[in-house]
Amino acid sequence: MNGPMESLGARAGAVAAELARRGVVTEVREMPASTRTAAEAADALGCEVAAIVKSLVFRAPGRDEPVLVLAPGDRRVDEERLAEVAGGRLERADPRFVKERTGFAIGGVPPLGHRVTCTTFLDERLLAHEVVWAAAGTPRSVFPVDPRILAEVTSARIVAVADDDP
Numbered sequence: 001m002n003g004p005m006e007s008l009g010a011r012a013g014a015v016a017a018e019l020a021r022r023g024v025v026t027e028v029r030e031m032p033a034s035t036r037t038a039a040e041a042a043d044a045l046g047c048e049v050a051a052i053v054k055s056l057v058f059r060a061p062g063r064d065e066p067v068l069v070l071a072p073g074d075r076r077v078d079e080e081r082l083a084e085v086a087g088g089r090l091e092r093a094d095p096r097f098v099k100e101r102t103g104f105a106i107g108g109v110p111p112l113g114h115r116v117t118c119t120t121f122l123d124e125r126l127l128a129h130e131v132v133w134a135a136a137g138t139p140r141s142v143f144p145v146d147p148r149i150l151a152e153v154t155s156a157r158i159v160a161v162a163d164d165d166p
């Protein structure tokens with residue numbers, strides 16, 4: 001079951017519905033504390049920061065297509081490594097671009113259910129966990145998922161783009 005979806009706010013509810021539509025069995029949780037950053041999410045959940053999924057939006061300079069990087073919460077994305085796998089340098093998208101393309105504000109961007117389809121990369125370090133937690137559309141909502149299932153439903157390419165040192 002995907003939990004009591006009807007009790008969720010509109011944004012988290014839309015993400016829960018999208019997860020259900022893609023066959024992901026999970027339960028979106030609206031937390032009493034902020035989950036705006038990976039560190040806050042880990043605190044709120046009592047899990048390792050490494051098990052939080054950052055959903056980071058990048059873009060090729062001057063191009064309109066968003067590129068989504070799903071990265072472990074305790075690491076920075078190495079832009080050299082990302083350029084290699086993406087076939088060219090990418091830059092961090094500004095908050096307006098993120099909102100327009102995904103439909104969500106930074107701090108709540110989910111890994112799926114965006115307005116526009118994003119080319120998606122998932123860092124292999126996430127696969128070390130049985131369960132990871134990702135944002136569900138708001139800075140207070142998260143959902144747990146097997147990282148392999150997350151890679152599958154986002155059609156992500158599995159890559160090594162995280163920094164070596166946390």
Ligand code: 5CA
Pocket residue numbers: 035036037038041052053054055056092093094095106107108109133134135138139
């Ligand atoms: N809800 C949490 C955990 S799931 C979350 O969304 N984390 S996050 O890492 O995916 O989103 C916050 C990220 O947005 C930060 O890591 C930060 O790199 C990025 N960010 C914050 N402010 C800006 C900004 N002004 N422009 C571009 N990116 C930003």
